Amino acid sequence: MNGYKYLLLLAVAIAIGTPSTIDSLRGNYCWQMIPALGAAASLLLIVILERLKLTINLPWLFPTAIGIGIIGALVSVILFYAYPIFTLPVPTGKYAVGTISLHAIDKSRIELCDPTTNTANRELVVRVWYPAIANNSPKTPYFEDARLVPAGLFSHLRLVKTHAIQAAPIATTATPYPIIIYTPSWGGFKTDNTFQTQELASHGYVVIGLEHACSVPIAIYPSGRVIRSNLAADYTSSDAAMANFLNVARSQLDLRTQDVRFILDRLPEFNTHPLLKGSLNLDRIGIFGHSFGGAVAAQACAIDTRLKAGMNMDGLMFGSSAQQGADRPFLFMNSDYPRPTAAELRSTNGSKRRGQLTDEWGFQQRERWLARHGGYNLTLLGAAHMSFSDYPLRSRFVNGGGKIPHTRAMEIINRYTLAFFDRHLKQINLPLLAPKSTSPFPEVIFQNLGFRE
Secondary structure (H helix, E strand, O other): OOHHHHHHHHHHHHHHHHHHHHHHHOOOOOHHHHHHHHHHHHHHHHHHHHHOOOOOOOOOHHHHHHHHHHHHHHHHHHHHHHOOOOOOOOOOOOOEEEEEEEEEEEEEEEOOOOOOOOOOEEEEEEEEEEEEOOOOOOEEEOOOOHHHOOOHHHHHHHHOEEEEEEOOOEOOOOOOEEEEEEEOOOOOOOOOOHHHHHHHHHOOOEEEEOOOOOOOOEEEOOOOOEEEOOOOOOOOOOHHHHHHHHHHHHHHHHHHHHHHHHHHHHHHHHOOOOOOOOOEEEEEEEEEEEOHHHHHHHHHHHHOOOEEEEEEEOOOOOHHHHHHOOOOOEEEEEOOOOOOOHHHHOOOOHHHHHHHHHHHHHHHHHHHHHHHHEEEEEEEOOOOHHHHOOHHHHOOOOOOOOOOOHHHHHHHHHHHHHHHHHHHHOOOOOHHHOOOOOOOOOOEEEEEEEEOO
């Protein structure tokens, strides 16, 4: 091999391998680097063999080596594009965002799903986001504990950073701040809607994210206690599966609503925390959730008057709220799916029929609630179920999002979320929610049906 080819091959190996090697040494290794690192190692091996005169008279070696390098680099680029170490939207409010975790033990309840004991109490670890004074401290990771990170294709999520500063000093210029509780989806984590919780905190809210043991895949506590769970989610394969799912859903609704009420009970104690120091407005509390978390938000509003406003993002409801609603201002956000036809509801395909029935129940529940109590109803055109969460950021191909670009969906969701809670927790009227107003977003179908107690 000519000398210039040797140097070129060495340069390509260094160019491909150095960034990944540096990141790996910094602890930022992720699986997407493997093709680039493999290509760089292959090129270096070829260079070494060439210098040892072990590859003489192999004219195909140089172009093959260059091809290996280019392909390896391109594969890593494609993998990083498909499964990015994403950046959350930058909060638009005037405050920086601080965050802490708080731990609470409910001594009135036994933890029924802990396989290691039948005497331990129910525990919750909540994440709190709040308006903060900016400083130069590092931003917090998306997942606080590496054990929470999904294995396999999504293991790179351990490298994702938020815009929140751990234990930053709270901004005191407009205290006390209204409180908003967030409750996640069927098996979701308290960080699954960080794009929303950070945005609300930056605009002057204290947001408390819940995580429910017996539903979240892994719950980790300060004592080292770990509870794993795997909820059944099959409701279409058979009538028996649907009946089982509905029973589990009712049980989960009761469990999680009790969790919400327990946290409401603990708010006065949270308000004495040295960092929060009286910054919580205990008279202005709202709640929102995605998917099953939306059902929990609805049910909590129906049974606890401490909650002054609620929001359900694309969640089928259960319990009394599914039949009677709640006499609280309420916003429904819905994905873009058509109402089932009569033929679909009678389909001989059992799986399809059961899926369509659940969709029809969702339409009926909202109509019943809005007819009785009024409220707000928003459909986001092009959105799918997971568009109302961080999930579309995690992968450009396996994300559960819809046709609408995820950054656009998040912008719209945040605008309406903020307007709703500003109206009902801060008494700030914004044109965005005005009756008969035209939405500035062409992707939105919006109704303000008033509020009737």
